Structures are given as C-alpha cells and as structure tokens.
Amino acid sequence: MKIDLNGMLYALSYALDCVEGELTGIKPGHGKWVAYFCVRMGKEYGMTQEQLFDLAACAVLHDNALTQYLSEERGEAVSNGRTAGKHCIFGEENMKDFPFYTDVRGVILYHHENADGSGFFKKKSEETPLMAQMIHLADLLDVSCRIHEVSAERWQSAERFLASGRDRLFDGSLVELFFRSVQKEQYLALAGRQIDGLLSGELPGKPKEYPFYQVQSMLKVFGKIVDYKSRFTRNHSEQIAEKLMRVAEAYGYGQETKERLYVAGMLHDIGKMAIHNDVLEKPDRLTEDEFVYMQNHAWYTYVILSQISGFEDITRWASRHHEKLNGKGYPFGLKAGQLDEKERLLACIDIYQALGEERPYKPGLPHEKCIAIMRDMARNGFIDGKITDDLERIFAPM
Ligand SMILES: [Fe+2]
Numbered sequence: 001m002k003i004d005l006n007g008m009l010y011a012l013s014y015a016l017d018c019v020e021g022e023l024t025g026i027k028p029g030h031g032k033w034v035a036y037f038c039v040r041m042g043k044e045y046g047m048t049q050e051q052l053f054d055l056a057a058c059a060v061l062h063d064n065a066l067t068q069y070l071s072e073e074r075g076e077a078v079s080n081g082r083t084a085g086k087h088c089i090f091g092e093e094n095m096k097d098f099p100f101y102t103d104v105r106g107v108i109l110y111h112h113e114n115a116d117g118s119g120f121f122k123k124k125s126e127e128t129p130l131m132a133q134m135i136h137l138a139d140l141l142d143v144s145c146r147i148h149e150v151s152a153e154r155w156q157s158a159e160r161f162l163a164s165g166r167d168r169l170f171d172g173s174l175v176e177l178f179f180r181s182v183q184k185e186q187y188l189a190l191a192g193r194q195i196d197g198l199l200s201g202e203l204p205g206k207p208k209e210y211p212f213y214q215v216q217s218m219l220k221v222f223g224k225i226v227d228y229k230s231r232f233t234r235n236h237s238e239q240i241a242e243k244l245m246r247v248a249e250a251y252g253y254g255q256e257t258k259e260r261l262y263v264a265g266m267l268h269d270i271g272k273m274a275i276h277n278d279v280l281e282k283p284d285r286l287t288e289d290e291f292v293y294m295q296n297h298a299w300y301t302y303v304i305l306s307q308i309s310g311f312e313d314i315t316r317w318a319s320r321h322h323e324k325l326n327g328k329g330y331p332f333g334l335k336a337g338q339l340d341e342k343e344r345l346l347a348c349i350d351i352y353q354a355l356g357e358e359r360p361y362k363p364g365l366p367h368e369k370c371i372a373i374m375r376d377m378a379r380n381g382f383i384d385g386k387i388t389d390d391l392e393r394i395f396a397p398m
C-alpha cells in the first residue's frame with residue numbers, strides 16, 4: 001500500500017497533542033514544532049534525508065506512550081519523576097516494528113536524558129543518540145519557553161533557557177548547533193506561519209510503497225494509543241479492523257480495498273483522542289450533553305484523517321461510522337443515498353463490536369443478541385438490513 005508515512009504521522013500527531021494537552025497543558029502542534037526544530041538541527045548537522053525522516057518521525061511521536069502510561073499509572077501526575085520514565089520505555093517499545101530507514105534505537109527511550117546524567121535513566125550526552133538529545137532540546141524549548149508562539153520575547157526566553165541549561169540539560173555543542181540552525185531573524189520570520197506548512201516545507205512527504213504487514217504494525221501503534229485512552233474499549237479498533245477484513249474477504253473485495261478498509265477500521269475512532277477522559281472513561285451512561293460532546297469524536301476523525309493525502313476514501317469510511325441511513329446519525333447527518341456499502345459496513349461492524357464488548361454499565365452480548373438488536377435498528381431505518389444479515393452469517397459462532 002502506498003503511504004506518505006511522515007504526512008500520516010504529522011496528521012496523527014494532532015491526536016497525540018490533544019492527549020498531551022489534557023495531561024500536561026501543551027498546545028496542539030507541539031509534536032510538529034518539536035519535529036520542525038529537530039529537522040532544522042539535523043540539516044545543519046548534515047544528516048541524510050533518511051535520517052531526517054526518522055528524526056521527524058521520532059520527534060512527532062516522542063510521547064506516543066502517554067495514553068498508555070496514563071492507563072498504567074492512573075491518577076499520577078506526568079511531572080512525577082517516579083513514573084515519568086515509563087512513557088519513554090513504552091514509547092520505544094511501541095515503535096519497535098515501525099519501518100524506520102535507519103537505526104533509531106534509544107531515540108525515544110532517552111528523550112528526557114539530561115547532559116549531566118540527571119535524567120530518568122542517568123545517561124550522559126555521550127551515551128544518548130544525537131536524535132534523542134535534539135528531541136529533548138526542542139521539546140523543552142517548546143514546553144518551557146513556548147517557542148511556538150514566535151515573538152522576540154519568546155526568542156529571548158529561549159536564549160536564556162539554553163544558556164542556563166548548557167552542559168547541564170544539553171550538551172554545549174548541541175546548543176551551538178541549535179543557534180546555527182535557527183537564527184533570530186529566521187525565527188521571527190516564522191510568525192503567523194502554520195506549523196503544518198513549515199514542517200512539510202522543510203521535509204516534503206514522500207509516498208512510498210509499504211508491504212501490508214508494515215502498514216499494520218504502524219497502525220497498531222495508533223490503534224493502541226486510541227484504545228489505551230479508554231480502558232473500556234481496549235482492542236476495539238483492532239477487532240473492528242479484523243472483522244472488516246473478514247467481511248471484505250466474503251464480499252470478494254480486492255486486496256487493496258481490503259487493506260484500506262483495515263486502515264479505516266484501525267483509525268475510525270482516532271477522533272476520540274480529542275475527547276476528554278472524564279467523558280470517555282465515565283463509568284455510567286452519558287448525560288445528553290456529554291453524549292453530544294462525545295459525538296464530536298467522529299468529526300475529529302474526519303479533521304485528522306482528511307489531512308493525509310491519498311487517504312480520501314479511508315477518511316470517508318472512517319468518519320462516517322456513526323451516520324445512519326435515516327439521517328439521524330452524526331457528524332454530517334447524511335442519508336441512505338449518500339452512504340455507500342463500505343460506509344454502511346463500517347457503521348454496522350462498529351455497532352456489532354460495541355454490543356459484544358463489556359462496558360461498566362452493560363455486559364458483552366452474545367452474537368444472536370447483537371444481531372437481534374441490529375435487526376431492530378435495520379427495521380427502524382437506522383442501519384443496512386442486508387449487511388446485518390451478512391454479519392449474522394459471517395460471524396455466526398461455529
Ligand atoms: Fe516525554
């Protein structure tokens with residue numbers, strides 16, 4: 001499957017920023033700003049194009065395990081030094097099957113190490129990969145000096161911060177590299193520019209053919225992030241993606257379509273990253289207001305995926321999974337004539353899967369019960385009756 005991998009990462013980093021914002025108060029765009037300054041440093045250093053791609057990918061995903069960490073260590077503050085190193089370990093682990101061009105071992109693991117060895121893993125700068133040091137510097141510049149706000153005042157604050165952190169937080173040569181890679185006038189010229197454009201201008205996307213198993217392994221990282229955000233729906237996305245493949249097989253869809261449906265299934269709830277955990281994790285049924293707020297997740301799925309070029313069909317299928325044939329769905333309120341077979345299919349499988357899953361307020365239902373409820377919904381004009389019949393047959397317990 002052809003994918004512009006970095007373009008995809010940039011779009012999905014929005015989802016990560018939402019979670020990180022919820023936990024640490026950073027602003028959307030954080031991952032991309034970190035990547036932008038890293039790429040500037042990497043170019044100044046003379047990194048190859050492949051290294052720059054890997055550096056940008058790691059920079060965008062430096063905190064990919066924050067949601068996982070959140071569910072592992074519920075209730076503990078991220079700034080709590082005792083547990084904060086965990087997201088580095090899980091973050092590195094999550095990315096181990098990712099199709100990097102170069103060897104990036106240790107880059108995510110050591111993104112919080114200080115030059116003087118006072119970080120989580122007590123590694124000094126000579127023991128940490130340069131990419132990890134770059135991410136550390138750009139991350140702190142953005143978090144501590146809000147460098148993304150671009151103003152003379154922010155620049156001064158960055159200068160002060162780097163001077164005081166020299167040889168303590170960051171190696172002196174890295175600080176010098178940063179100032180060679182971005183000069184004050186160049187920095188101030190970024191004012192009012194969108195980070196998306198800046199980053200893709202610095203490192204244009206390169207669609208490349210990836211074998212499906214690699215596409216799957218990169219998507220698992222994101223499926224995990226979504227599913228980890230809410231412990232009640234663990235593995236929901238992956239289960240849906242696999243069921244979609246099974247039905248696609250039974251329908252005789254071609255390999256390419258099957259794979260694209262899998263991608264849509266893995267990412268259909270990516271917009272949940274933008275929804276607050278109080279609502280996502282609420283143990284009882286949602287109030288009407290909360291339900292309306294929760295519905296935004298399908299819109300965010302649309303916003304996030306529509307940024308990825310070549311994902312037009314996947315975006316449509318994924319973002320329409322809560323549409324109903326009678327126009328009573330969301331986020332667009334589309335009607336039967338506007339919903340094609342694949343969109344209807346994802347909607348049906350999402351319902352079938354959710355009914356079968358256990359939630360704090362309901363048990364997981366067996367196959368026949370799920371189908372009976374769906375038949376009712378089909379009779380009342382909500383979902384596709386023929387697809388419901390097909391699911392009854394395809395997923396019938398042996
Ligand atoms: Fe981090």
Ligand SMILES: [Fe+2]
Pocket residue numbers: 030062063139
């Ligand atoms: Fe960060």
Ligand SMILES: [Fe+2]
Pocket residue numbers: 268269297298321322
């Ligand atoms: Fe959903």
Ligand SMILES: [Fe+2]
Pocket residue numbers: 236268269350
């Ligand atoms: Fe879902």
